Amino acid sequence: MNRKEFIGNSIKAGFLPVMLGGFSVKTFADSPLVAFLNKAGNEDRVLVLIQLNGGNDGLNTVIPLDQYSKLYTARQNIIIAESKVLSITGTTATGLHPALAEMRNLYNNGKVGIIQSVGYPNPDFSHFRSTDIWLTASDSDKYVDTGWMGRYLDTKFPGFPSGYPNATYPDPPAIQIGAMVSPSFQGNAASLGMSITDPTSFYQFVSGTVDPAPATPAGHELTFLRLVAQQTEQYSGSIKTAATAATNLSTLYPATGTNTLADQLKIVARLIAGGLKTRVYMVSLGGFDNHSAQVVSGATDTGTHATLLQKISVAVNAFQNDLELLNIDNRVLGMTFSEFGRRIKSNDSLGTDHGAAAPLFIFGKKVNGGLYGPNPTIPTGASGGDNIPMGYDFRAIYATLLKDWFEVSDTDLSGIMLKQFTTLPFVNSGTTGIQSAFGNGMGTLDNYPNPASTHTTIRFTSNGAHVKIKLFDNTGKEIMELVDGTYSSGTHELLINTESFKNGMYYYQLQNGNFQKTRTLVINR
Numbered sequence: 001m002n003r004k005e006f007i008g009n010s011i012k013a014g015f016l017p018v019m020l021g022g023f024s025v026k027t028f029a030d031s032p033l034v035a036f037l038n039k040a041g042n043e044d045r046v047l048v049l050i051q052l053n054g055g056n057d058g059l060n061t062v063i064p065l066d067q068y069s070k071l072y073t074a075r076q077n078i079i080i081a082e083s084k085v086l087s088i089t090g091t092t093a094t095g096l097h098p099a100l101a102e103m104r105n106l107y108n109n110g111k112v113g114i115i116q117s118v119g120y121p122n123p124d125f126s127h128f129r130s131t132d133i134w135l136t137a138s139d140s141d142k143y144v145d146t147g148w149m150g151r152y153l154d155t156k157f158p159g160f161p162s163g164y165p166n167a168t169y170p171d172p173p174a175i176q177i178g179a180m181v182s183p184s185f186q187g188n189a190a191s192l193g194m195s196i197t198d199p200t201s202f203y204q205f206v207s208g209t210v211d212p213a214p215a216t217p218a219g220h221e222l223t224f225l226r227l228v229a230q231q232t233e234q235y236s237g238s239i240k241t242a243a244t245a246a247t248n249l250s251t252l253y254p255a256t257g258t259n260t261l262a263d264q265l266k267i268v269a270r271l272i273a274g275g276l277k278t279r280v281y282m283v284s285l286g287g288f289d290n291h292s293a294q295v296v297s298g299a300t301d302t303g304t305h306a307t308l309l310q311k312i313s314v315a316v317n318a319f320q321n322d323l324e325l326l327n328i329d330n331r332v333l334g335m336t337f338s339e340f341g342r343r344i345k346s347n348d349s350l351g352t353d354h355g356a357a358a359p360l361f362i363f364g365k366k367v368n369g370g371l372y373g374p375n376p377t378i379p380t381g382a383s384g385g386d387n388i389p390m391g392y393d394f395r396a397i398y399a400t401l402l403k404d405w406f407e408v409s410d411t412d413l414s415g416i417m418l419k420q421f422t423t424l425p426f427v428n429s430g431t432t433g434i435q436s437a438f439g440n441g442m443g444t445l446d447n448y449p450n451p452a453s454t455h456t457t458i459r460f461t462s463n464g465a466h467v468k469i470k471l472f473d474n475t476g477k478e479i480m481e482l483v484d485g486t487y488s489s490g491t492h493e494l495l496i497n498t499e500s501f502k503n504g505m506y507y508y509q510l511q512n513g514n515f516q517k518t519r520t521l522v523i524n525r
Contacts, residue, residue: 044331045405046272048281048319050261050312051182052338054288055127057305058358058388059344060295061100062114064375066093074382075346078295094375098301099310102317103361107370111320112363113426116373117391117518119357121470121478123340127289127354130339135184137395137417144418148398149174149280150187152408152416165235171242172235175271176282177264184282193280194235199256199263205236206243242274250322254314261285262315269319273326279406285311288338292349303350312336316363324365333364333405333427337394344382356387356476360397366405366428377520379474379505387476389507391518396421422511444491445510445517451524458494458508462487465513469494471521472507482508498523 060078063085064071072079085095089108096104106112122140124130133140137148146154165171174185174193185193196202248270253262264283271278287308295303316334323329341358357376376388399417402408404427414420443461450456458469469483483494506521 046279046281046332047401047405048265048268048283048332048334049184050316050334050336051282051284052288052308052312052336053131053284053286054290054338055130055340055342055354056288056338056358057290057294057342057352058117058355059342059376060305061097061309062116062359063095063097064093064378065095066375067378070378070380070382071344073380074344074378074386075352077297077348077350078300078346078352080301084301088371091371094371097306097309099306100313102313106317106320106363110369111365111367112361113367113369114359114361114371115392115397115424115426116359116371117357117376117388118337118360118394118397119340119388119390119476120393120395121390121472121476123356123387123390123476125340125354127339132183134337134339134394135182136186137398139418145186146188147182147184147186148395148417149184150192151418152402152412154188155412155415170235171238171277173278174280174282175268175278177267178282178284182282185280193282196267199260199267202243202267206240238276239271242271242276245275246270246273246326248322249325250318252314252318252321254318259311259315261311262318265315265319266322269322269326269328272323272332273328290342290351291347291353292351294346294351297350316361320363320365329365333362333366333401335363335397335401336361341388343384344378344386344388345384347384353384357390358388360394362397362426368426368428372424372426373516374518377507377518379520383474386474386505389472389474389476389518390509392424392516393421396424400424400426422513422516445519447496447508447519447521450520451522452498453523453525454497454499456496456498456521458482458496459491460494460510460512461491462489462512463515464489468511470509470511472509474505474507479506 059071059075060080063080065082065085068082080097084098086098086100086104087095088104094114096107103112107114120133120140124133124140132138135147136144138144172194175196176182176185176193177196177199179195179197181193181195248266250269253266256263261283268281268283285308287304290304293303294305295301319334320329323332337360338358340355342352342355344355346352373391376391379386395417399413399421400423402416403410403413403423408416443463445458445460447456447458460467460469465486467483467485467487468481470481471479473479482496501523503523503525506523507518508521509516509518
């Protein structure tokens, strides 16, 4: 077999990694995502997912000022000085890390929503497993082979990938800036999306250059492989056309190489503006696993975590500015997420250990900005095992994105998400402005006596919709489901026998239609 036959057969068989200008591209185009996102009601809409790898410390990102004294006791060696916390419009109870100045301005202009205490029941504290749970949208005790977006597309386009890509759908369905394609883009029959390894190689590809190879026989072979791969890669033409059709207009991007997240988002803005019909982009920023040296001793608003948060703030702000200047900001919605948060109590190494729930940001022109959910409850005298309880299941965020942004039908939604989840009103339907803390204005949710010994009564208000009440321990583990049914509008009471409960703090959560609230239950004998 000669060189050309070897290369051609290998590429057809998928044995060789595809190189675009010295830049590895893994194509998984055979996925129903492209068909769905082009056939959905709003086919020009784009979703940008920002993965924060390592587990972001939510309590030093979005700071519960109404419980600052308790938080100070729990993490005195890393807490942000109260005087340095950035205030936000509409509340004095919550503030932002001082490194998030640009994000604060976007929030105050109604372009950022903060969703409090996002997690899932029975959290897993392994990076690998928890990341897998977030990307597949599975229960923590279930293993799923498909991603949360891929499943939807399988239901809409059975038999896919036959016939794709084609003249109607010439563009990659999803793009990830990074070495590997996210499992969230995995369908039942095939993987999807393509991976752009790094920004430098992207610009080499657009300009038609390749990485230099040594002047040896092997080097010439490598160069030849790269050139053939460029010519045969299914989506290279449409990507290059889009990249050359648009130029970034914002001057707010930092110098190339100084902020990797900004570098990635700059590419995304350019491809969207250039007319690429890709609907989902994944970018990432690592370094959040801060078990030690999270802050600088004596200057807690500086250090590793502050640097990371500033990169997010600067990058998102530049990206939003670019979208606006390119006149495409009404088409793009973005979301940050991390595999878990950190513990309430800091450790002795100026760091924090793996935790449960944490806030996430939704951003864009079409976001109903504001706070969603109350501040997390900080216990008095928090121990090393105490976690932020889940306020919102992350899958409710996904369900909202699918239903309200990509217009997935109610009939399909529960199957795609593997079960039913309530949605939140963070997608803008035409009005703008800062939203009040979501769910804070609903009726009663409390219990008495509290602390309890042998029993307690939970009193709650129903709006007539389906009611669920679940009980969690201080680590986030679901103890039991107390209520699952329909209650008439009004206030109801539920007597709970607590004789078998160990002393300590528990959390109970009410879900009533679109409303959710979490309260604390203390057992003390």
